[in-house]
Amino acid sequence: MSLIEIKNVSKEYIIGQTSTHALRDLSLQIDEGEFVTVMGPSGSGKSTFLTIAGGLSAPTSGRVAIDEIDVYSLRRDRLSDLRREYVGFVFQSFNLVPYLNVLENVLLPLAPTGLPAKQQASVAEDLLTEVGLYDKAKHLPGELSGGEQQRVAIARALVNDPLILLADEPTGNLDTATSESIMQLFRLLNERGKTILMVTHNPRYRSYSTRTIDFRDGTLVGDDAKNVQQITQKDTDDLARAQFEQFHRHSVQSAEEIKRR
Amino acid sequence: MKLYQIGLKNLRRRKLRTSLIIFGLALAVSIQVAISGISKSLESDFSRKLDEYGANILILPKTNDLSLDYGGLPIAGVSFGSAKLSMSDAAKIRTIKNSENIATVAPQIFRAAEVDAHRVIVSGVDFNSEFRQKPWWRFSGSRPEEPDDILAGSAAAQALNLKPGDDLEIAKHHFRVAGILTETGSQDDKLIFISLPAAQKVFDKGEALSIIEVSALCYNCPIDSIVAQIGEKLPNAQVTALRQTIETKMDVMHRIRHFSIILSAAVVLFAALMIFVNMMSSISEREKEIGIFRAVGFKRKHVLAVLIFESLIVSLSAGVVGYLLGLSGAYLARPLMSLHGLQGFGIGTILTALALAIFVGVSAAIYPAYKAAKSEPTVALRALL
Numbered sequence: 001m002s003l004i005e006i007k008n009v010s011k012e013y014i015i016g017q018t019s020t021h022a023l024r025d026l027s028l029q030i031d032e033g034e035f036v037t038v039m040g041p042s043g044s045g046k047s048t049f050l051t052i053a054g055g056l057s058a059p060t061s062g063r064v065a066i067d068e069i070d071v072y073s074l075r076r077d078r079l080s081d082l083r084r085e086y087v088g089f090v091f092q093s094f095n096l097v098p099y100l101n102v103l104e105n106v107l108l109p110l111a112p113t114g115l116p117a118k119q120q121a122s123v124a125e126d127l128l129t130e131v132g133l134y135d136k137a138k139h140l141p142g143e144l145s146g147g148e149q150q151r152v153a154i155a156r157a158l159v160n161d162p163l164i165l166l167a168d169e170p171t172g173n174l175d176t177a178t179s180e181s182i183m184q185l186f187r188l189l190n191e192r193g194k195t196i197l198m199v200t201h202n203p204r205y206r207s208y209s210t211r212t213i214d215f216r217d218g219t220l221v222g223d224d225a226k227n228v229q230q231i232t233q234k235d236t237d238d239l240a241r242a243q244f245e246q247f248h249r250h251s252v253q254s255a256e257e258i259k260r261r
Numbered sequence: 262m263k264l265y266q267i268g269l270k271n272l273r274r275r276k277l278r279t280s281l282i283i284f285g286l287a288l289a290v291s292i293q294v295a296i297s298g299i300s301k302s303l304e305s306d307f308s309r310k311l312d313e314y315g316a317n318i319l320i321l322p323k324t325n326d327l328s329l330d331y332g333g334l335p336i337a338g339v340s341f342g343s344a345k346l347s348m349s350d351a352a353k354i355r356t357i358k359n360s361e362n363i364a365t366v367a368p369q370i371f372r373a374a375e376v377d378a379h380r381v382i383v384s385g386v387d388f389n390s391e392f393r394q395k396p397w398w399r400f401s402g403s404r405p406e407e408p409d410d411i412l413a414g415s416a417a418a419q420a421l422n423l424k425p426g427d428d429l430e431i432a433k434h435h436f437r438v439a440g441i442l443t444e445t446g447s448q449d450d451k452l453i454f455i456s457l458p459a460a461q462k463v464f465d466k467g468e469a470l471s472i473i474e475v476s477a478l479c480y481n482c483p484i485d486s487i488v489a490q491i492g493e494k495l496p497n498a499q500v501t502a503l504r505q506t507i508e509t510k511m512d513v514m515h516r517i518r519h520f521s522i523i524l525s526a527a528v529v530l531f532a533a534l535m536i537f538v539n540m541m542s543s544i545s546e547r548e549k550e551i552g553i554f555r556a557v558g559f560k561r562k563h564v565l566a567v568l569i570f571e572s573l574i575v576s577l578s579a580g581v582v583g584y585l586l587g588l589s590g591a592y593l594a595r596p597l598m599s600l601h602g603l604q605g606f607g608i609g610t611i612l613t614a615l616a617l618a619i620f621v622g623v624s625a626a627i628y629p630a631y632k633a634a635k636s637e638p639t640v641a642l643r644a645l646l
């Protein structure tokens with residue numbers, strides 16, 4: 001059984017008279033331990049896919065199961081619990097709470113849990129050490145660089161030790177060097193067993209993942225796990241072809257890496 | 262970290278915004294506290310000084326004899342019939358149930374007397390009570406101190422051609438004119454006042470009182486029930502309340518009270534609106550933060566708890582600050598209102614101030630907080646992606 005099962009999911013946003021089909025009849029399975037890169041042009045439904053897969057917003061139709069739990073049949077409060085236990089989110093704009101310091105931001109998901117302060121602190125300190133920010137625990141987000149803020153956000157996403165980490169363009173606001181270090185952190189986490197779904201525009205980062213899926217207009221047009229390769233349409237430009245070849249090479253590489261382990 | 266700590270940290274790290282809201286709400290609370298305190302103090306001042314407005318209860322012997330007009334009221338002043346009011350009756354007045362509301366009891370004797378071939382009315386009074394009940398009395402000469410000192414009404418003095426220091430004979434007893442009253446426009450102008458013990462010595466059957474004037478002190482207590490209580494103690498007396506003296510004054514007090522209630526209601530409403538608007542705008546600013554809370558697994562009630570806790574802290578601080586501000590304001594305003602003491606600043610007012618602040622602060626915060634917390638994470642999410 002897959003960790004995440006998405007079956008015939010559609011999502012339609014209706015604003016006034018106009019409706020947007022953000023996802024159309026999407027079916028997809030993601031196994032535990034996969035690191036999935038989600039690609040596609042802007043507006044193709046990547047973010048929508050991520051929020052639906054992570055229990056943050058209900059699809060218009062279709063079914064999402066996480067760990068065999070039918071996510072959107074849960075009562076509202078149970079859904080919050082599931083989100084907290086299974087899913088950690090990392091955003092492009094970090095989304096730290098500006099008036100909480102680094103340590104407090106990391107602890108935020110634990111605030112409603114009633115976990116004793118000592119335990120909370122030890123979990124957070126371990127995570128901050130892991131993302132290399134132990135020294136800056138008392139700093140406010142505004143005093144950190146973008147890369148540091150994203151590390152705090154990643155530590156926060158991990159504080160509940162969720163099975164799944166969802167990241168929506170986590171390096172979108174970061175320079176190349178910083179992005180590389182964040183990607184290395186993701187790879188490390190994946191190697192330790194986290195299932196990761198990451199939206200990115202940068203084809204280079206496919207090399208860190210084990211699988212790439214590709215969206216156009218709300219449908220899946222590429223999935224290297226299934227060899228869905230509709231991306232090679234007549235009008236595909238050279239750049240896209242080059243990117244695709246690169247992506248193919250990298251994914252083979254990482255598959256080999258996995259075998260080595 | 263606990264939920265409440267999130268609210269606290271927000272307030273602590275946004276000091277300017279927090280202090281502005283607290284100050285705004287505190288200002289409203291302080292105005293309410295000051296107005297209600299001043300109006301309570303005015304009332305109590307008024308109660309305390311009620312006897313200065315003259316007597317408000319007259320006690321006469323029950324009689325059908327010839328009457329004397331006193332302050333527009335018919336009294337059986339010159340009756341020499343069977344004495345029905347005595348000093349012991351006057352003492353009984355202090356034994357009624359509402360005795361703590363009795364300020365002064367002024368027994369008086371009126372007797373007609375022949376002085377220098379003029380017929381005048383002599384009134385035996387207790388000068389201390391009389392001066393207390395009639396603070397408007399002005400006189401030339403000095404205040405009567407000795408047992409044979411008299412105070413002459415202006416008309417009587419003119420008729421008898423009296424000036425301070427003159428000697429005078431009343432019913433074969435020797436008296437000295439201590440002071441002459443300036444014109445009062447009342448019955449007092451025609452009277453000659455002597456001390457009550459002197460009157461009782463000079464006149465036959467002097468122990469018989471003509472009238473007892475009583476000042477009852479409380480401005481809100483039922484004057485009718487005090488009248489009834491005195492009537493029970495003195496079955497031979499006719500007890501009458503002088504309503505007008507007190508009712509016009511009470512009317513003024515009621516107007517002040519109504520005015521202060523309306524004024525503070527307006528101020529409080531204004532403060533509520535201000536906080537409401539502030540909360541609304543700050544909550545739309547905080548949409549992103551609420552989205553983060555929801556995304557990391559906060560339930561609606563958790564978000565609500567954070568927001569309500571914040572407004573509770575703000576309200577409580579505003580209540581305390583507002584109470585202190587109001588107290589100082591009322592204290593400073595004291596000379597303007599010619600108030601002697603301040604009333605209504607006890608524990609009750611503190612609790613009222615806190616309750617008011619919490620009611621205004623939290624109820625103004627509840628709707629926006631509810632609105633913010635109830636948004637689907639999807640909506641909040643748009644701000645995050």
Ligand SMILES: Nc1ncnc2c1ncn2[C@@H]1O[C@H](COP(=O)(O)OP(=O)(O)O)[C@@H](O)[C@H]1O
Nearest residue numbers: 013020022041042043044045046047048049643
């Ligand atoms: N909350 C929303 N309300 C209305 N339309 C939305 C909303 N979120 C996304 N959309 C629309 O759905 C489509 C897919 O959006 P999105 O999933 O954000 O794409 P991507 O992340 O690939 O850029 C876009 O056309 C977008 O405008």
Ligand SMILES: [Mg+2]
Nearest residue numbers: 046047168646
């Ligand atoms: Mg997006």
